[in-house]
Amino acid sequence: MAATLTTALTGEEITILKSYKRSRFSLVQHKAEALLLLEDGVTLDIIARFVERQPSTITTWITDFNRLRTASLFTGHATNTNASKLTPTQREEIATVLSQPPSTQSIPSQFWTVPQLKDWVASQFEVVYDSDTTYHLLLRHAGLSFKYPQVFDKRRGSDTEINARIAEIREEIADALQDPDQVVFAADEVRVEHEAEVRKAWIHKHAPTTLSVDRVRQAQSYIGFLSQTTGEVDLLRLTWQNTETIVEALTTLVGRYPDKKITIVWDNARWHRSKKLREHLGEGNPLANVHLVWLPPYAPDHNPIEKVWNEAKAAISNRQRLVFEDTCIGFETFIGSSAFAYRI
Structure with missing residues (x-):
């Protein structure tokens, strides 16, 4: 009892x-x-x-x-x-x-x-x-609809603060967008993951319902630079997401746009603001032509390349690829063959 x-x-x-x-x-x-x-x-x-x-x-x-x-x-x-x-x-x-x-x-x-x-x-x-x-x-x-809500960090600022910062960014990059000697990118990292998964299969009634698959989970990190003029994306593979790999990616990007001033708008990840990264900026350094602009904290919805990631993942999600490299190639092919209308 x-x-x-x-x-x-x-x-x-x-x-x-x-x-x-x-x-x-x-x-x-x-x-x-x-x-x-x-x-x-x-x-x-x-x-x-x-x-x-x-x-x-x-x-x-x-x-x-x-x-x-x-x-x-x-x-x-x-x-x-x-x-x-x-x-x-x-x-x-x-x-x-x-x-x-x-x-x-x-x-x-x-x-x-x-x-x-x-x-x-x-x-x-x-x-x-x-x-x-x-x-x-x-x-x-009552006017409600059933949909996935956006989830934001509790430390996110008010809409007023975020909108004010976005207005500042737009003003800061306005001249660069009109200058043929400058390029402006919205940038961010992303991970593509892969795991073989079979939910149901057509099997003869008396056959065993066992299937051998490779359940090893694999992932590939990328950084993408979405041009705010052409809508094209420079996509680079990363071995990891840290300061060293980001510096390497920025160096590669500079090599693709020689003699251009490069403005990059991205979030506040620690490797985007690290002291070691800042040592590569400024006159006389490898990233002298790079100017960094930071989005308001905890506001990923204001980074237009996030929409690129969502679109690309949706494009490859309906096909189960047995080899992880094929998943990566599908992701890269979709992005490389598209121009996106997303802007800051």
Whole structure:
């Protein structure tokens, strides 16, 4: 019995349960209070007296929670049926709520999910739908779409700061873009990875379903320089991503554009700003014609060559190549045969 009287609540569940203590439905409120009291080590008899239920009822609530988690708060409600329908007014209220982050409803999340919406609708309107399709329609009605969100570092600056820095960069490179004796690049490194993987195969019914493959994971690093005038990319292989290999790549780039001043806009990777790299810059040094410009920190979405990497990886992703070198050649061929419209 003791084993069933535990819930192992997560931090998110505790926050959600605390919000349900304010529910206008007494059963939801009492279930949330019982689970939180249990988490705090309160005995079953005291919990039962507090919520005015029998100990056996509390035990059922705990068992249901361990099976369904927060969804169990809305099962068994006396007035709730799956046939319940939202009124037009309620739908508009939901759309208004969905136009804001879940945090405005005491839900600790940046984005709405179907389980969060299902719980919220049940707690507010006592309506639970069997199919997730209905919740999808509610989300779409509120103007939301299902897509992969961009993930940014928490240390990223505000949009105002980032946009101000991008404006400075555009002003800084404006003259160079118009000067035939100068070239401007947006640059970054990328890794192409490869691992043989077979998900399903057509095999005779009585044949063994085993297949020998080389599961060794391989990777190749590159640095690319996207011309901000022609849209072409100078792509170079790297043995590693560090100061030494970047200096070698920059030296190769200088050799491709003799007598040209070269401006490179890139991110703040430590090997882009290292003391050893700066020793190669300036008058009298091998990279004397190179001028470096740094993007705002933690803002890779403002580097146009990131879009090149995404496009190139998408182009080669639908074909499984058994030899890693073929994967690299496919990546290089796509980039080398294309001109890209991405600009700072």
